[in-house]
Amino acid sequence: MNHRDDDFKRILVICTRQIGDVLLTTPLIHAARQRWPAARIDVLGFAGTLGMLEGNPDIGERIEVEPGSGWWRSLALIRRLWRRYDLALITQRSDRAHLYGWVAARVRAGLVPGNASLGWWKRLLLDHAAVVNGEDTHVVMEKFGLLDPWIEQRPRNVSVTPPAGAALPADLDAALRPRAVVVHVPSMWRYKQWPLPHYRELIAGLLADGLQVVMTGGKEASDREQVAAMRDLGAEPELVDASGRLSLAQLTTLLGRACLYIGPDTSITHLAAACELPVITLFGPTNPQLWGPWPQGASAAQPYAVRTSERTQRAGRVILLQGPNDCVPCSRAGCENHLNSRSDCLQGISPQRVLAHARSVLSPVKD
Missing domain, CATH: 3.40.50.2000 (Glycogen Phosphorylase B;)
Structure with missing residues (x-):
């Protein structure tokens, strides 16, 4: 499916893992910002992990979800997210990340394992499935596959965006x-x-x-x-x-x-x-x-x-x-x-x- 001409106004990046994973998602977020410079790009992640995005100029809102919270406890968040976004970029292969993406956006791109028998239902929820082998592709690079339908060429040089500095004690x-x-x-x-x-x-x-x-x-x-x-x-x-x-x-x-x-x-x-x-x-x-x-x-x-x-x-x-x-x-x-x-x-x-x-x-x- 080619969505190259879609002009997304609201984008949600889902990264429900640890703080290092959040940091290594920033090159993808920056590439999305370059592709859709006028879009609002929000990030959803676990509470306590999104400090890695402090002061990041590419990001709008940081949406926190408590790790381990069940769907009943997440009902308020689900209502808040329901089809609020045009595009969800799902940077993890977890069940929860993919379900949040389905809730949040009308168009969804997500990472899926190379074995088609694993997570087959996730592929059914996606407009674009970026297949990863988990063997020899750096996690920074594998995330760029989420944008393949909308960009002509992946970035030639890649940098990670650290949090904006703050005064020391x-x-x-x-x-x-x-x-x-x-x-x-x-x-x-x-x-x-x-x-x-x-x-x-x-x-x-x-x-x-x-x-x-x-x-x-x-x-x-x-x-x-x-x-x-x-x-x-x-x-x-x-x-x-x-x-x-x-x-x-x-x-x-x-x-x-x-x-x-x-x-x-x-x-x-x-x-x-x-x-x-x-x-x-x-x-x-x-x-x-x-x-x-x-x-x-x-x-x-x-x-x-x-x-x-x-x-x-x-x-x-x-x-x-x-x-x-x-x-x-x-x-x-x-x-x-x-x-x-x-x-x-x-x-x-x-x-x-x-x-x-x-x-x-x-x-x-x-x-």
Whole structure:
């Protein structure tokens, strides 16, 4: 079906996943803005995730839905959305996302799995089904398939739009030095967690090099506990604990003033890459071809291999490190395939290796 001539006035982008997924939807949103410059583009997502869109000039309203809320609790939202939009762009393959799209818009484009027997009913609800294989196409790129009926050519160069910056807390602003290194210690799930002893050795090495280290993390107790395990390595202002204190907009400001970011496979690593500072990221079971941090302004092509013989990949200002294991990446939830599993491949990324890359990145600006 070709809708190339349709002049949509109201567009809804549906992204009901985590904050990193929301951030990586911004290239699609920007492409939609370029195609329909006069349209109102709203975004629907889970409560607590849409802060990644703060100050985004391409977006009108941010509509929040509580994760896990049943359809009975969603009746008010359904009434509010009912055929309010001309076009829905459904960026997730979940049942809920597709049902919201059907409720909201008269024309719908959505992502569907390559296996036609999976989610067959979703295809029946769509005017355009963008088939994804989930194997070797980066999630940033797969979303552009939603616009194929309406654009002649996909963007040649692609950037992610970070939140607009916000002022830092006064004490952090005063303490921050020009050559600060931001280290993000926590991971939401253990199978993505680089070992805490490794972080301790890395941070100790950075401090010994005379660098200021600012540690980031969320407000959750687990995040605070993991960052707290590093505090005895130094005192402020050399070692600063900013965990649980910053909004996503404030993180944008912090990252914009740092000289290097080091972190795991997590949403803040994607944000750091979008802020265009050098990034060193530690990848374990996750396939970087799908989820590697997008290098700003990169050509619309796959920036990563599944792995390289050196287990080190460079894309723009991003250095992606993988473990030495032959099974990397397995695309499972760690060695035991559950959220609290160990990941031997992450254990195999030594602190000395990460520190060597950090020194290489920072060497041109050493005093």
